[in-house]
Amino acid sequence: MSILSLQSLSLDYAEAGTRQKRRVLDGINLHIASDEFVIVIGRSGSGKTSLLNLAAGFTEPSEGRVSVDGKEIDGPGADRAVVFQDDALYPWLSAVGNVAFPLKLQGIARAERQSHAEELLAKVGLEGAGHKNIWELSGGMRQRVGIARALASGPRFLLLDEPLGALDALTRSRMQKFLLEVWAGSKTSALLITHSIDEALLLATRVIVLAPNPGRIVADVRTEFGKALLDGKSVKEIKMFAAFKSLHDELTALIHGDEEEIAA
Numbered sequence: 001m002s003i004l005s006l007q008s009l010s011l012d013y014a015e016a017g018t019r020q021k022r023r024v025l026d027g028i029n030l031h032i033a034s035d036e037f038v039i040v041i042g043r044s045g046s047g048k049t050s051l052l053n054l055a056a057g058f059t060e061p062s063e064g065r066v067s068v069d070g071k072e073i074d075g076p077g078a079d080r081a082v083v084f085q086d087d088a089l090y091p092w093l094s095a096v097g098n099v100a101f102p103l104k105l106q107g108i109a110r111a112e113r114q115s116h117a118e119e120l121l122a123k124v125g126l127e128g129a130g131h132k133n134i135w136e137l138s139g140g141m142r143q144r145v146g147i148a149r150a151l152a153s154g155p156r157f158l159l160l161d162e163p164l165g166a167l168d169a170l171t172r173s174r175m176q177k178f179l180l181e182v183w184a185g186s187k188t189s190a191l192l193i194t195h196s197i198d199e200a201l202l203l204a205t206r207v208i209v210l211a212p213n214p215g216r217i218v219a220d221v222r223t224e225f226g227k228a229l230l231d232g233k234s235v236k237e238i239k240m241f242a243a244f245k246s247l248h249d250e251l252t253a254l255i256h257g258d259e260e261e262i263a264a
């Protein structure tokens with residue numbers, strides 16, 4: 001079992017045009033084990049993307065350390081794959097070509113990478129669609145290709161920054177279940193960022209709430225509604241659970257509670 005650890009992490013950004021620094025994340029402690037689906041939720045500007053960029057190794061913390069199994073990371077690595085909201089697929093490559101691309105970079109032979117990429121496409125529900133051009137795919141299908149591509153290097157952690165944010169409501173809801181199934185069927189743990197409370201509650205085994213100014217963790221709650229979804233309960237049924245409603249209310253208050261005050 002692998003553990004991705006963010007320890008005593010703080011991040012400062014330089015204020016534009018000044019010599020001053022602004023603290024964007026403060027004292028973050030988060031340990032993610034390989035069987036977890038951790039969702040980070042918080043208002044816009046609370047530092048969610050900054051947190052993911054640190055975990056991915058795209059940026060370095062101002063204080064603290066990021067490690068995988070106790071070893072400090074020194075940048076991006078094949079053990080952590082990242083999926084963004086508007087993930088750019090390579091338009092000159094077919095769907096299968098996109099998924100096989102990271103394998104090509106790893107020096108894997110053509111026939112082998114082709115067959116592995118086909119397997120991954122099947123895993124994300126795109127069996128037989130490998131030959132399609134990127135522009136022939138719907139938004140949901142593109143995100144599936146992006147996720148298959150992220151899985152290609154066999155990462156231990158899948159880091160997703162609002163991956164479903166650009167999809168229409170119906171596709172988004174289908175993709176939520178799909179993501180849950182991919183996670184359940186792989187040995188990859190997930191760290192997903194969203195600002196949808198429903199999405200967090202439906203998918204996560206653990207919900208982390210970030211409060212802004214500076215970004216800090218104000219709640220760390222275990223949830224198990226995803227299990228009900230995987231067991232075939234409908235989203236509608238799950239949302240009627242008393243436990244779902246009360247946790248939804250709690251998270252709403254925590255994330256948006258002082259908004260009226262700000263408006264007043």
Ligand SMILES: Nc1ncnc2c1ncn2[C@@H]1O[C@H](COP(=O)(O)OP(=O)(O)O)[C@@H](O)[C@H]1O
Pocket residue numbers: 013014024042043044045046047048049050051
């Ligand atoms: N590269 C950067 N330089 C300076 N400030 C930044 C940079 N990236 C983000 N910020 C600021 O840091 C804060 C947190 O941003 P971000 O991590 O994108 O939050 P979120 O993803 O929760 O919306 C915001 O106030 C944002 O304006």
Ligand SMILES: [Mg+2]
Pocket residue numbers: 048049050
């Ligand atoms: Mg963001």
